[in-house]
Amino acid sequence: MLGYLSHLETGQTNQPLYLFPMCPHFHHPPPGNPLASTSCPSVCLLPPPLSEMKEKNPWHTPVTIILTVIGVIAIVTLVTVAVLQNKPIQQKYKYGIVLDAGSSHTAVYIYEWPAEKDNNTGRVQQKYSCKVKGKGISSYADEPQKAGESLRECMFEAKKQVPKNRHGETPLYLGATAGMRLLNLDDSSASNKVFQAVEEALQRFPFSFQGARILSGQEEGAFGWVTINYLSDRLKQGLETTGALDLGGASTQISFVSDSYNGLESPKNSVNFRLYGNDYHVYTHSFLCYGKDQALGLALAHQTKSGPRTITDPCFHPGYTQTKNYSILYDSPCVSERKPQEAPLSFTLSGSGNFTKCHEVIKSVFDFTSCNYSRCSFNGVFQPTPQGSFGAFSAYYFVMKFLNLTDTSTSIEVVREKLMEYCATPWTKIVKQHPKVDQKYLSEYCFSGTYILTLLIEGYNFTSETYSKIEFIKKIKGSDAGWTLGYMLNLTNMIPAEAPDSPLLPHAGYVSIVTIIAILLFALFILSLRPVWPTCSKQPQIV
Numbered sequence: 023m024l025g026y027l028s029h030l031e032t033g034q035t036n037q038p039l040y041l042f043p044m045c046p047h048f049h050h051p052p053p054g055n056p057l058a059s060t061s062c063p064s065v066c067l068l069p070p071p072l073s074e075m076k077e078k079n080p081w082h083t084p085v086t087i088i089l090t091v092i093g094v095i096a097i098v099t100l101v102t103v104a105v106l107q108n109k110p111i112q113q114k115y116k117y118g119i120v121l122d123a124g125s126s127h128t129a130v131y132i133y134e135w136p137a138e139k140d141n142n143t144g145r146v147q148q149k150y151s152c153k154v155k156g157k158g159i160s161s162y163a164d165e166p167q168k169a170g171e172s173l174r175e176c177m178f179e180a181k182k183q184v185p186k187n188r189h190g191e192t193p194l195y196l197g198a199t200a201g202m203r204l205l206n207l208d209d210s211s212a213s214n215k216v217f218q219a220v221e222e223a224l225q226r227f228p229f230s231f232q233g234a235r236i237l238s239g240q241e242e243g244a245f246g247w248v249t250i251n252y253l254s255d256r257l258k259q260g261l262e263t264t265g266a267l268d269l270g271g272a273s274t275q276i277s278f279v280s281d282s283y284n285g286l287e288s289p290k291n292s293v294n295f296r297l298y299g300n301d302y303h304v305y306t307h308s309f310l311c312y313g314k315d316q317a318l319g320l321a322l323a324h325q326t327k328s329g330p331r332t333i334t335d336p337c338f339h340p341g342y343t344q345t346k347n348y349s350i351l352y353d354s355p356c357v358s359e360r361k362p363q364e365a366p367l368s369f370t371l372s373g374s375g376n377f378t379k380c381h382e383v384i385k386s387v388f389d390f391t392s393c394n395y396s397r398c399s400f401n402g403v404f405q406p407t408p409q410g411s412f413g414a415f416s417a418y419y420f421v422m423k424f425l426n427l428t429d430t431s432t433s434i435e436v437v438r439e440k441l442m443e444y445c446a447t448p449w450t451k452i453v454k455q456h457p458k459v460d461q462k463y464l465s466e467y468c469f470s471g472t473y474i475l476t477l478l479i480e481g482y483n484f485t486s487e488t489y490s491k492i493e494f495i496k497k498i499k500g501s502d503a504g505w506t507l508g509y510m511l512n513l514t515n516m517i518p519a520e521a522p523d524s525p526l527l528p529h530a531g532y533v534s535i536v537t538i539i540a541i542l543l544f545a546l547f548i549l550s551l552r553p554v555w556p557t558c559s560k561q562p563q564i565v
């Protein structure tokens with residue numbers, strides 16, 4: 023047992039001097055009773071006489087002190103180096119801008135991704151979006167300059183959103199869809215002038231402008247499919263993919279992977295991708311003129327074949343009336359050839375709000391009779407049976423959200439009943455219920471809802487079971503569903519064909535393991551000094 027009272031050895035003081043460096047809570051014994059058990063609860067190290075201390079206490083030998091200091095420094099260095107070496111580089115971002123020049127409007131999207139992750143995607147996300155005021159660029163055919171001007175406000179905003187030092191290296195793309203496809207069909211010179219005007223306008227901004235062009239329907243469908251599968255991390259993880267349903271104003275796209283489609287039957291509907299080491303054969307088709315605005319035109323053309331002055335339209339609410347100009351309606355190349363001879367200037371449309379009849383009118387704009395393939399959707403277009411889950415976005419979402427029909431666990435029969443009730447609601451009541459909604463949009467929801475249901479069920483052959491696998495979506499993880507992100511990922515080569523080498527451990531895991539090992543090493547080092555540890559006893563000190 024080691025227990026030392028210094029005064030006995032030194033005899034220098036009357037009051038004993040207790041030196042218990044290892045027993046910090048040990049207090050001086052009560053005066054007059056130096057032997058009484060004191061408050062040191064258990065282990066006590068009574069120091070050796072000062073003269074012996076240097077020899078007997080290993081903590082005080084220079085070698086031990088030096089070793090301990092070196093050990094601590096080594097561990098601190100190891101952990102610091104590990105942490106710094108593997109610390110993600112300060113989050114610096116890169117940016118890409120895509121303008122979606124749709125038939126009804128243009129939207130500007132800014133994407134950002136960590137600068138060091140250029141080639142290891144799954145990290146690109148939408149930073150900002152801006153809806154350009156006014157109509158789509160195709161509606162400026164007669165005054166192309168205004169198409170360029172219309173983009174300025176959102177582009178100035180984009181300039182503020184992207185840090186100045188990144189402006190020059192930020193790619194800027196403009197992709198035009200069905201509105202410009204139609205204008206190009208109708209009047210290619212007007213379409214070129216619109217492009218010239220928007221290019222001139224975009225070149226004035228400090229970004230790296232990569233050109234403006236019309237996307238093919240196939241690209242629009244395929245990049246929408248890439249976007250939603252990228253955002254839901256299905257591509258990177260090699261999971262079963264989700265189909266994409268995109269409804270625009272002038273065209274609509276369906277894209278999905280089917281076990282029964284390898285691209286041999288109707289190769290024009292096949293798009294192949296190799297992404298993150300997986301091969302995808304995607305079926306895709308874009309129906310020009312079957313976006314919801316052009317489909318309404320088709321339905322109206324069907325009802326005005328004979329050039330009447332009035333029509334009773336079942337797709338509009340009872341009490342709704344509108345005068346429409348024949349030449350405006352038949353201006354679109356989707357219906358221009360069907361313009362009735364000797365039609366008056368205009369006709370008056372009166373709503374009757376009858377879902378069943380509206381469904382019949384809408385069905386008449388589809389051709390379900392011709393099919394030269396094993397199976398078709400409509401208009402003689404090959405399509406495998408829908409398979410797996412689907413994300414339905416753009417106007418699908420706007421319309422179904424407004425009608426409160428985004429819950430696809432609701433049976434198709436119930437959806438029909440709800441639409442029936444909604445269409446039959448008098449226009450005055452609808453306006454009262456939605457005073458803030460633009461009346462142009464408001465008047466068309468009965469038609470649009472009925473059109474969506476017809477397109478999905480009769481057009482694409484969704485059944486009660488597969489309908490329930492559709493999810494109406496606007497955004498995924500904060501980024502809008504649409505073709506723009508997929509388009510940019512493709513053009514910037516940001517989805518590698520092969521799976522990137524992933525680090526063995528994520529950064530946090532790596533740092534934890536290094537820290538735990540360092541602590542264990544330190545503990546082992548301390549334990550290895552055990553033979554030379556000074557000991558302490560619970561027994562009271564007897565002097």
Ligand SMILES: O=c1ccn([C@@H]2O[C@H](COP(=O)(O)OP(=O)(O)O)[C@@H](O)[C@H]2O)c(=O)[nH]1
Nearest residue numbers: 124125126127199200270271272273417420
């Ligand atoms: O808040 C909104 C915004 C858009 N839309 C409709 O969604 C469609 C989107 O068309 P876009 O111009 O984007 O598509 P494109 O025809 O060029 O593919 C159009 O019918 C719009 O009227 C809508 O119903 N609500």
